[in-house]
Amino acid sequence: MIHDGVLFETVFRHLSSEPSSRRVVRISPVLLLLLAVGLGLFALPRQAHADFRVCNATKSLVGVAIGYRAQAGWTTEGWWQIPGSSCATLIKGRLSSRYYYLYAEDAGRGGRWGGDIDMCVADNEFKIVGVKDCFARGYQRMGFKEYDTGRQGSWMVQLTEGASGGSAGDDDTNAGAKSGGKESTN
Numbered sequence: 001m002i003h004d005g006v007l008f009e010t011v012f013r014h015l016s017s018e019p020s021s022r023r024v025v026r027i028s029p030v031l032l033l034l035l036a037v038g039l040g041l042f043a044l045p046r047q048a049h050a051d052f053r054v055c056n057a058t059k060s061l062v063g064v065a066i067g068y069r070a071q072a073g074w075t076t077e078g079w080w081q082i083p084g085s086s087c088a089t090l091i092k093g094r095l096s097s098r099y100y101y102l103y104a105e106d107a108g109r110g111g112r113w114g115g116d117i118d119m120c121v122a123d124n125e126f127k128i129v130g131v132k133d134c135f136a137r138g139y140q141r142m143g144f145k146e147y148d149t150g151r152q153g154s155w156m157v158q159l160t161e162g163a164s165g166g167s168a169g170d171d172d173t174n175a176g177a178k179s180g181g182k183e184s185t186n
Helices: 029-043
Strands: 008-013 022-027 051-056 062-070 073-082 086-092 099-106 117-121 126-129 140-148 155-160 169-172
Touching: 051 062, 051 073, 051 099, 062 086, 062 117, 062 140, 073 086, 073 117, 099 117, 099 155, 117 126
Parallel strands: 051 155
Antiparallel strands: 008 022, 051 086, 062 073, 062 099, 073 126, 099 140, 117 140, 155 169
């Protein structure tokens, strides 16, 4: 009912001794709209923040490549240029594989972070499907380190300086993480 510029009237029963008593509460259109929008925001599904991140805890610029299993087959991508004391997201969104592989080079000092799993890389920005015959296809072959995410939705690797001052270490900062050199078919 429209009365004195108010669009809606809502009728509530008081919990009183007189069952027939009523209280009329008028709600303005603006208040009703704000209430509807506010309730709508609570009803929206929340997306968890998940991704594969690499943090560079050194003082040098580091180039990073990642390998993973995709529908098209084993895939490597690079290069992410990560300045010292900063992080980069290599894969955005929830991780779909259990195993990911990482290779990185220190641009200033020549140090490397790698492992036992051979995958293909290129000199410039790349996305390569397949890990066999790297040289025959015009690519280079580098040893990547395997990270077993345990199917967690997100993962973070921190690249650190080695004990001798070179860039040789990494810190897998995820609880219960395993990393090794075995080949996986996941």
